[in-house]
Amino acid sequence: MNKAWLPNILLYPSLAVILLISSCSAKRSQTGQNTGRNKIYIGQLSIDADPALKSIISQEQFIFQSYHDSVQVTIEYKDEAAMFDDFRNKRVALLILSRMLTDKEKESLKNVDTIYTRELNVAYDAVALIGNKEFNDNTLTMDGLRADFNPKNTSKANDLPRMVFDKQNTSIVKYVLNLLGYTDQVSSNVYAVNSPTDVIDYVQGNKDAIGFIPYAIVSDRDDDSVKTLLNRIKILSLPAKDDSGRMVRTSANQSDIATGIYPLIRSINTVARYGYRDDLDLLFVNFLDKEKGARIFLKAGYVPNRIPEREINVNTDSLNIPD
Numbered sequence: 179m180n181k182a183w184l185p186n187i188l189l190y191p192s193l194a195v196i197l198l199i200s201s202c203s204a205k206r207s208q209t210g211q212n213t214g215r216n217k218i219y220i221g222q223l224s225i226d227a228d229p230a231l232k233s234i235i236s237q238e239q240f241i242f243q244s245y246h247d248s249v250q251v252t253i254e255y256k257d258e259a260a261m262f263d264d265f266r267n268k269r270v271a272l273l274i275l276s277r278m279l280t281d282k283e284k285e286s287l288k289n290v291d292t293i294y295t296r297e298l299n300v301a302y303d304a305v306a307l308i309g310n311k312e313f314n315d316n317t318l319t320m321d322g323l324r325a326d327f328n329p330k331n332t333s334k335a336n337d338l339p340r341m342v343f344d345k346q347n348t349s350i351v352k353y354v355l356n357l358l359g360y361t362d363q364v365s366s367n368v369y370a371v372n373s374p375t376d377v378i379d380y381v382q383g384n385k386d387a388i389g390f391i392p393y394a395i396v397s398d399r400d401d402d403s404v405k406t407l408l409n410r411i412k413i414l415s416l417p418a419k420d421d422s423g424r425m426v427r428t429s430a431n432q433s434d435i436a437t438g439i440y441p442l443i444r445s446i447n448t449v450a451r452y453g454y455r456d457d458l459d460l461l462f463v464n465f466l467d468k469e470k471g472a473r474i475f476l477k478a479g480y481v482p483n484r485i486p487e488r489e490i491n492v493n494t495d496s497l498n499i500p501d
Contacts, residue, residue: 219246219461220248221248221249221250221458222249222250222252223249223251223252223458223459223461223462224252224253224254224269224270224271224272225254225271225273225274225462226253226254226255226256226260226264226265226270226272226274227253227254227255227256227273227274227275228255228258228261228274228275228276228349229255229256229257229348230303230348230349230350230392230394231274231276231303231392231394231446232255233392233394233395233397233478234301234397234474234475234478235253235274236253237474237478238466238471238475239251241471241474242462242471245465249461253274254270257347257348257349258349261275265293266287266291266293271451271457271458271459272448272449272450272459273449273450274446274449275349275446275447275448275449276303276350276446276447277349277444277445277447278297278299278447279297279447279449293451294452295449295451296449296450296451296452296453296460297449298448298463299445299446299483300446300447300448300463300466300471301445301446301472301475301480301481301482301483302435302436302445302480302481302482302483303392303393303435303444303446304430304435304442304444305350305353305354305390305391305393305444306390306391306393306395306396306413306429306430307388307390307413307414307415307429307430307442308378308381308390308396308412308413308414309387309388309389309412309414310381310383310384310412312385313385313386313387313412313414315412315414315415315416318414318415318416319417320417323341323358324359326339326365326367327341327358327360327368328360328364328365329363329365329366331365338367339367339386339387339388340367340384340386340387340388341365341367341368341369342369342370342377342380342381342387342388342389343368343369343370343371343377343389343390344371344372344373344374344391344392345372346370350390350391351390353444354390354442357441357442374391374392377389377390377391378395378410378411381411382410388414389411393430393435393479393480394478396408396413396430397430397478397479397480398477399479413429413430413431415427415428415429416428416429416440416442418440419439420437421437426439428441430442432479432480432481435480435481436481448462448466467483468484469486472485472486473486
């Protein structure tokens, strides 16, 4: 992970989701005859986003519409195949993904669909590993996970931890399998359940299970529901080298995402059509990328691509300053 964007990020004590495809039938108001607070942008914006990002993107949507209440934003959370189909057929103008487009995808959009894309990274996300409170993660490693997923692993099934995901075709499943080098078969100890809640329930009741869930579920440590959840399960750690080359244990938390050392970091990217019009899709992307959107990411436990500046006012009236 490129760390060029990271300097001084840990000085912020509270470092605050998906595919996003957005269809934009919008026009700029020439008359200003509009009751919204922002009289420049008027219209409807349709977006497709990764379901794993629903928690954070819905927060961004709410605040965006409080500033641009003349813009009606509709966001649907779909799998990637459905998102790309909507994007190609102009049913949406914007995608919000939990990854960057591949070169193959860019070429296909350009050469097959004649769509030139404009892609922007707005924040950083992660996949959180969770386990039973009694799960010993001291020896858990990426190489160990890779071996546990191997369909040719000769270990007895009962000797392998059970790997539990939310459904079979989510972006998290694809991300983890690609990262570990598996695109076809995996070990019989890899399971899919119906929802992240089912993953949490499963690992809570099974000491040998490892769950893979969206970081959004555990990101906001100030939220009472997250505090309750963390009393039920354990966030598992993985080893990684810090900037000094020292091996440390890392986990899905804002600090380790900010430094770039946690192995399961993902990027939150927007994908729009390339054009010269100042339309609603770019308005929404700009909101996510700039200060207001960045502060929402920070508060929710994510790491925005652009860290907003903090102003500190010092009251010197009561200070005794010698001449």
